[in-house]
Amino acid sequence: MGPSNIIRNASNRIYKYRENNVDLKIITLDSYYKVNHVRESELSSLRKGSNSHGFMRKIISFIAYKSKSSLFFSLITVLKKMIFPAFKLAIKVRQGRELLKFDNIAVVHDCFTAYFLMKFHRKEFSKSKFIFIYHNDGNLWSMLLESYPKLSIFKKYLDSIENSIIARCDSIIMLSNAAKSRLETTKGAAVKNKLKVIYNGIPEFNEKTPTAIYNDNFVNIVCVGTLCRRKGQDRCLDLLSLLPSEMRVKVRLHFIGDGSLREDLNAQSLELGTNEQVFFHGAKDDVYPYIAEADAYILLSRNEGLPLSIIEAMSLGLPILATKVGGVGELVIDGFNGFIHDEDSGSDCLQRFLSLSENKLSKMKLNSRTYYEANFTVNKMIENECKLFKEVFGYDGRS
Numbered sequence: 001m002g003p004s005n006i007i008r009n010a011s012n013r014i015y016k017y018r019e020n021n022v023d024l025k026i027i028t029l030d031s032y033y034k035v036n037h038v039r040e041s042e043l044s045s046l047r048k049g050s051n052s053h054g055f056m057r058k059i060i061s062f063i064a065y066k067s068k069s070s071l072f073f074s075l076i077t078v079l080k081k082m083i084f085p086a087f088k089l090a091i092k093v094r095q096g097r098e099l100l101k102f103d104n105i106a107v108v109h110d111c112f113t114a115y116f117l118m119k120f121h122r123k124e125f126s127k128s129k130f131i132f133i134y135h136n137d138g139n140l141w142s143m144l145l146e147s148y149p150k151l152s153i154f155k156k157y158l159d160s161i162e163n164s165i166i167a168r169c170d171s172i173i174m175l176s177n178a179a180k181s182r183l184e185t186t187k188g189a190a191v192k193n194k195l196k197v198i199y200n201g202i203p204e205f206n207e208k209t210p211t212a213i214y215n216d217n218f219v220n221i222v223c224v225g226t227l228c229r230r231k232g233q234d235r236c237l238d239l240l241s242l243l244p245s246e247m248r249v250k251v252r253l254h255f256i257g258d259g260s261l262r263e264d265l266n267a268q269s270l271e272l273g274t275n276e277q278v279f280f281h282g283a284k285d286d287v288y289p290y291i292a293e294a295d296a297y298i299l300l301s302r303n304e305g306l307p308l309s310i311i312e313a314m315s316l317g318l319p320i321l322a323t324k325v326g327g328v329g330e331l332v333i334d335g336f337n338g339f340i341h342d343e344d345s346g347s348d349c350l351q352r353f354l355s356l357s358e359n360k361l362s363k364m365k366l367n368s369r370t371y372y373e374a375n376f377t378v379n380k381m382i383e384n385e386c387k388l389f390k391e392v393f394g395y396d397g398r399s
Contacts, residue, residue, distance in 0.1 A: 003109040003135050005308055009203055009378050016379060020386035027093060064260065067148055074148040083112050090116030099128040105389050107131045107173075111140055115161045118168040129170040129392050136305045137326035138174065138182030143303060146230055166190050170392050173198050173385075175306035176327025196388050199330075200306050201381030202315060211289045218252040219354065221321070222294040224287050224309045225301075227259030227280075232300035232323065234261070234268060239300070239341070239350045241272035247354055251277055253298075256290050258283040292316050296353055300341055301325055311376045317369035319361070321349040331376075337368035 017024040066073040099121050108114040114132050140162045172194045174180040180195050214220040225231040269278045297313035297320050304326035320338030322328050334340040339349035
């Protein structure tokens with residue numbers, strides 16, 4: 001969801017790019033279809049009734065379940081959800097010829113789209129420049145292969161796709177210094193002078209009146225994200241179970257999101273005896289009240305790029321409890337705006353947070369908000385992107 005949220009934020013602030021002398025046009029596959037980003041053929045099938053829709057959802061769920069253990073279903077899923085749409089989008093852009101005829105910059109967020117676009121716009125035929133964004137920890141395929149482990153047999157071919165993208169790119173945006181260092185280590189001279197760190201930025205949440213969701217008699221800690229191994233909700237449950245009983249009864253842990261591990265996590269909570277402290281709220285279109293009313297935000301991921309959910313929590317002044325993966329170490333400064341959880345050293349971020357005095361807790365909340373304002377606003381991100389666009393073209397004109 002990270003890339004789509006970044007694109008949506010940019011779309012809502014095209015005027016900010018124009019203020020920086022940059023004309024921005026956003027192209028997605030959705031923009032080639034008319035009705036609410038849904039193809040007419042799909043829209044009619046959804047209108048047939050809940051029975052057919054429910055049947056399709058069961059098929060989709062079955063394929064998603066099988067894709068973890070079946071190479072065949074992994075290929076079907078990745079081809080349908082990623083590769084075919086990327087190819088179609090690249091074809092549409094090629095037919096428009098904007099990247100062939102004019103001096104433009106194409107900023108590409110998706111690896112397969114980048115590969116096809118760059119194949120269709122070789123340097124000798126295209127006047128345009130290309131910038132690719134690594135929405136990960138510097139390992140382009142880690143999240144894909146964690147979701148579809150059977151595809152690891154194609155790692156050699158995936159690496160060749162990545163190398164092709166790097167060779168054609170004029171610049172590469174990394175979301176953190178940690179990701180930049182990792183890519184420099186693995187790719188060496190191939191990425192020399194191409195890497196630029198630009199942090200993700202988010203807009204302020206619109207002012208809203210929070211809804212009374214939580215019981216204020218408890219310490220409410222929230223985690224927003226897909227319920228999956230990568231996001232580490234199982235680690236949250238383990239930490240909660242290890243608290244001294246007099247401390248644990250004061251805590252309420254809230255999971256916002258849905259996913260393949262929901263039943264497993266519920267079973268784990270029952271087994272650990274934490275079920276009275278844990279609440280599964282499901283997926284929500286608006287996560288604002290769930291974050292705004294919480295006392296802290298927790299995300300114990302095993303793999304991340306630069307998680308927007310942490311930045312959202314920081315913007316609301318929440319202390320952050322997190323693992324130091326990807327760029328998280330550049331979002332969370334241990335003891336300043338939150339606590340880093342380190343299983344190897346035995347550092348328990350949850351217990352450390354619950355042991356804070358009122359004075360230190362207030363200071364940590366203020367630090368979290370201040371750190372967001374200084375580094376992770378959407379305006380800061382746009383400003384840094386526009387500087388890069390002008391550097392790539394080598395002049396301070398329209399791009």
